[in-house]
Amino acid sequence: DQQVKQNSPSLSVQEGRISILNCDYTNSMFDYFLWYKKYPAEGPTFLISISSIKDKNEDGRFTVFLNKSAKHLSLHIVPSQPGDSAVYFCAAKVFRGANNLFFGTGTRLTVIP
Amino acid sequence: DAGVIQSPRHEVTEMGQEVTLRCKPISGHNSLFWYRQTMMRGLELLIYFNNNVPIDDSGMPEDRFSAKMPNASFSTLKIQPSEPRDSAVYFCASRPGLAGGPQADTQYFGPGTRLTVL
Numbered sequence: 386d387q388q389v390k391q392n393s394p395s396l397s398v399q400e401g402r403i404s405i406l407n408c409d410y411t412n413s414m415f416d417y418f419l420w421y422k423k424y425p426a427e428g429p430t431f432l433i434s435i436s437s438i439k440d441k442n443e444d445g446r447f448t449v450f451l452n453k454s455a456k457h458l459s460l461h462i463v464p465s466q467p468g469d470s471a472v473y474f475c476a477a478k479v480f481r482g483a484n485n486l487f488f489g490t491g492t493r494l495t496v497i498p
Numbered sequence: 499d500a501g502v503i504q505s506p507r508h509e510v511t512e513m514g515q516e517v518t519l520r521c522k523p524i525s526g527h528n529s530l531f532w533y534r535q536t537m538m539r540g541l542e543l544l545i546y547f548n549n550n551v552p553i554d555d556s557g558m559p560e561d562r563f564s565a566k567m568p569n570a571s572f573s574t575l576k577i578q579p580s581e582p583r584d585s586a587v588y589f590c591a592s593r594p595g596l597a598g599g600p601q602a603d604t605q606y607f608g609p610g611t612r613l614t615v616l
Contacts (some may be wrong), residue, residue, distance in 0.1 A: 387540075388522030419604070428502070428589055428607030429541070474541060485554060485604065486531075 387411045389477050391489035399497050404462040406492050408475030411456065415477040419486070420449060420460050423472045430472070433460070465496045500524075502608035504590050510614045516578040519611045522571055523592030531605060532575050533566055533589040541589070548595075556557065580615045587612050 390409045395422035398404045408418075421429035435449045435458070441450050450462045457480040462469055475489040501521040511517055523530045531546040545555040547567045555565070561580070567573040577584055591605040 421607075426609070428504075428591075428609045429602045430607065434604070476541075484545070485543060486543035487543075488533075 386411075387490070388415075389437075389470075389475055391443045391473075391475055391490040391492050393492050394490070395493040395495070396426045397495045398465045400467055401464045404460075404494055404496065406460040406462075406473050406494065408458050408489055409456060410458075410477050410487075411461045412477070412479070413456065415487075417478050418449070418451060418458050419476045421474040421476060422469075423454070423474065423491070429474055431450075433453065438493045459495075460495060462494075465494075467498050470494055470496050502590055502606055504588075504608035504611050506552075506611060507609065508612045508614075508616065511580055512616050514579045515615075516576065517580045517584075517613060517615075519575040519588050519613070520541055521573045521575070521590030521608060523573070523590070524594075524606055525571065525593035526594065526596040526603050526604070528570075529593040529605075530567060530573050531591040531593070532573070532589065533560075533607075535587045535589060542588070559561070577606075580613075582615045585613055585615050 388411050419434040420432040422432045433444050433447050433449050435451050441452050446462055451458045468469040472491045472493045474491045476486045478486050505520045534542050534546040541587050544557045545565045548554055550567045554577045554592045563577055565575045589607050591607045593605045
């Protein structure tokens with residue numbers, strides 16, 4: 386049973402525009418969420434995270450929004466750059482400090498120059 | 499820092515053979531994780547260790563899979579006997595824990611081992 390879902394397997398965006406990647410989860414106990422970026426032939430790298438006590442976290446061009454009532458989070462990249470082309474994984478876990486991360490299946494972002 | 503190191507990067511073997519994947523976590527990190535990535539199921543957590551002790555192996559698919567962490571700087575994931583459906587990319591990740599400050603919960607991934615079982 387997939388507790389974290391990324392329903393869009395792929396997304397294409399023009400350079401300079403906004404990229405919005407979506408993630409839904411089913412476990413209402415999740416309270417810490419992370420986004421990872423993965424280039425081909427490399428391991429995933431941590432991008433940004435958010436705790437359930439916040440509804441927004443921003444780091445440079447990357448912003449994560451959390452809507453707890455809808456069990457939905459999104460990653461916004463603005464402006465999008467060709468180097469952002471990668472697979473993005475959403476992950477969630479139950480209470481900060483717990484070890485078990487649940488991952489979505491990923492969304493492949495392609496930023497078109 | 500060299501990051502999480504995994505070996506081999508690629509492994510091709512025949513069904514029935516034993517496969518051993520290796521991982522060296524980032525020095526000072528106290529948690530280590532083994533994941534498997536497939537197209538159908540994405541990233542799945544197989545097992546994780548805290549301070550070299552296995553905490554949760556509920557993600558290990560079958561008894562053919564086993565993992566060990568004999569010390570803080572080394573872990574292995576073994577598949578015996580291997581089957582074609584084990585073909586996937588296997589990732590190891592480590593986490594600093596409380597000593598990592600704001601990044602205490604962040605997992606740092608290795609480059610992965612691509613396993614192909616013929």
